Amino acid sequence: DQQVKQNSPSLSVQEGRISILNCDYTNSMFDYFLWYKKYPAEGPTFLISISSIKDKNEDGRFTVFLNKSAKHLSLHIVPSQPGDSAVYFCAASEGLRTGANNLFFGTGTRLTVIP
């Protein structure tokens, strides 16, 4: 049973506009959330994270929003650039509570930024 879901397999956005990638989770014990980016033939690369005590974390063009009541998080990329074209994975863990660093991944969303 998939505990982390990304319901949009793909997203296309014009360069300079905002990209919004969404992620839903079912396990209310998750307390740490991450976004990874993956280019073809490379491993996933860490992008940004957020703990459950926050509802927003920002790093340059990337902002992650967490809505615990809706069990939903989103990644905003502003402005989007062609180099952002990649597959984006949402991941979650219960690590802050258990101490373990097991990550549960979503199925990924392929973002295409059109020049």
Place this chain on the structure above:
Amino acid sequence: DTEVTQTPKHLVMGMTNKKSLKCEQHMGHRAMYWYKQKAKKPPELMFVYSYEKLSINESVPSRFSPECPNSSLLNLHLHALQPEDSALYLCASSLRGLAGDTQYFGPGTRLTVL
């Protein structure tokens, strides 16, 4: 150096073969992970080594045998695999294996079992 390397990049093996996947990092990380990713599915955790000791085994069949000879190296020994074991095998490492440690991934080994 924030690189995790994996060899080989591709591996084709028969069901009776024995082969090994290798993962290496030189970031001083003390936790290393094996994930399996099948097509159009998310990566799924298989094993975690923390300070060279196996700390998590996610009910993986015994035909997969992990080994951590030292803090920089992680191997996955394969024996008597099935065609359904064909997948991308990803290795990752993190500083201590604690919550909040960023996991750094290698590019993966694409395994095909005939």
